Amino acid sequence: MKSVALLHASQLVTLSGPKRPRIGHEMSDLAIIRDGGMLIRDGKIDIVGASKEIEKNARDAEVIDAGGRVVLPGFVDAHTHLVFAGNRLDDFERRALGETYEQIAAASGGIWSTVEKTRTANGNDLFAQARKHAEWFLKCGTTTVEAKSGYGLTVEDELKILQVMRRLNQEMPLEVVPTFLGAHAIPRDLRESDYVDLVINEMLPRIASEKLAEFCDIFCERGYFGIEQSRKILTAAKKLGLKLRMHVDQLSNFGGAKLASELKATTADHLEKTDGQGIAALKSAGVQPVLLPGSVYALGSTSYPRAREMINAGLAVVLATDFNPGSSPTASMPMILSLACTQMKMSSAEGVTASTINAAYSLGRGEKIGSLEPGKLANFSIFDCEDYRELPYWFGFPQTHSVYVAGQPVDLAR
Numbered sequence: 539m540k541s542v543a544l545l546h547a548s549q550l551v552t553l554s555g556p557k558r559p560r561i562g563h564e565m566s567d568l569a570i571i572r573d574g575g576m577l578i579r580d581g582k583i584d585i586v587g588a589s590k591e592i593e594k595n596a597r598d599a600e601v602i603d604a605g606g607r608v609v610l611p612g613f614v615d616a617h618t619h620l621v622f623a624g625n626r627l628d629d630f631e632r633r634a635l636g637e638t639y640e641q642i643a644a645a646s647g648g649i650w651s652t653v654e655k656t657r658t659a660n661g662n663d664l665f666a667q668a669r670k671h672a673e674w675f676l677k678c679g680t681t682t683v684e685a686k687s688g689y690g691l692t693v694e695d696e697l698k699i700l701q702v703m704r705r706l707n708q709e710m711p712l713e714v715v716p717t718f719l720g721a722h723a724i725p726r727d728l729r730e731s732d733y734v735d736l737v738i739n740e741m742l743p744r745i746a747s748e749k750l751a752e753f754c755d756i757f758c759e760r761g762y763f764g765i766e767q768s769r770k771i772l773t774a775a776k777k778l779g780l781k782l783r784m785h786v787d788q789l790s791n792f793g794g795a796k797l798a799s800e801l802k803a804t805t806a807d808h809l810e811k812t813d814g815q816g817i818a819a820l821k822s823a824g825v826q827p828v829l830l831p832g833s834v835y836a837l838g839s840t841s842y843p844r845a846r847e848m849i850n851a852g853l854a855v856v857l858a859t860d861f862n863p864g865s866s867p868t869a870s871m872p873m874i875l876s877l878a879c880t881q882m883k884m885s886s887a888e889g890v891t892a893s894t895i896n897a898a899y900s901l902g903r904g905e906k907i908g909s910l911e912p913g914k915l916a917n918f919s920i921f922d923c924e925d926y927r928e929l930p931y932w933f934g935f936p937q938t939h940s941v942y943v944a945g946q947p948v949d950l951a952r
């Protein structure tokens with residue numbers, strides 16, 4: 539494979555630093571190189587430095603001239619629901635007109651409408667729509683996403699969704715990290731205890747034996763899966779070798795953060811209602827919080843998680859889109875950075891750290907992606923601006939110039 543020399547980034551935002559997730563003040567240190575460049579060999583970063591240095595070593599390398607634009611590592615989106623059929627436009631309209639979640643669900647909207655459409659869709663149709671979603675992520679500068687199942691809620695339909703993710707990995711440049719979220723909701727035609735048994739006795743063993751997921755997730759919330767049921771499902775998942783992520787404390791301070799700490803989950807996600815005790819529990823167990831301001835915004839709420847308290851407590855905060863049709867229909871990490879700065883009082887630098895290197899560690903890929911350092915995959919994006927702080931500042935429109943995965947340009951035109 540040929541070598542590639544990237545030259546003349548106004549800011550090469552490397553995020554080089556300790557080989558672990560960043561905490562406290564470390565989240566503000568992006569290790570920026572002005573007029574920076576990289577030499578890439580066989581899809582991996584070989585040398586990082588000033589453009590002058592890189593040029594000296596470039597020899598016959600193909601040159602990419604960043605032309606004084608910003609270069610960042612590809613965003614790592616650690617919480618998405620990428621694979622589903624249809625949309626929830628009718629719910630969106632009803633919410634705009636002031637209806638509540640309960641009213642919308644009673645009018646056959648809500649998650650159940652997405653489950654029905656996803657069950658009806660065949661594997662090819664589901665793949666075609668998921669491929670479109672994957673293109674949206676790439677166009678926003680994201681090169682790795684975690685993706686959850688959870689709109690099937692039967693053995694076959696959950697497997698169908700996870701197989702679509704496997705196919706995305708084979709056919710698209712976007713890397714997809716699969717998570718099994720069978721415990722997303724309780725199907726209308728089953729009792730809770732029967733569905734928990736189905737997840738534990740049938741779904742989890744199939745998914746583990748076919749290696750269709752790396753993580754198991756659960757919607758731990760009053761009215762969905764309680765603390766006892768969550769403990770049961772996640773303990774079974776852990777025994778089968780799956781790592782844990784959890785949806786917790788989104789609607790109420792329900793004890794989810796504490797359960798995540800008890801089970802040594804990799805991440806606890808949402809945390810809108812988590813209090814100081816919950817934050818302390820996450821810290822003592824080394825659980826990474828994944829904050830999802832897009833869903834707070836899109837639901838028209840103002841109850842954002844306590845990002846500043848979490849950073850001050852030394853938690854390795856992660857930001858993600860929560861891309862899904864009901865509560866967070868966005869694939870745009872720059873939009874999430876804007877919300878993090880304006881609504882959660884994070885700095886632009888903390889936002890970039892939370893959506894790259896910290897997110898990569900939360901997916902078990904911190905040694906491979908998330909920063910621009912020798913030995914890592916050459917996944918990076920060039921943005922049409924000179925200062926990385928322009929990404930959250932100019933909000934609501936794409937500033938992506940080009941995106942590279944393993945040193946290869948991604949075709950953003952399709």
Ligand SMILES: [Zn+2]
Pocket residue numbers: 617618619785860862
């Ligand atoms: Zn979610």
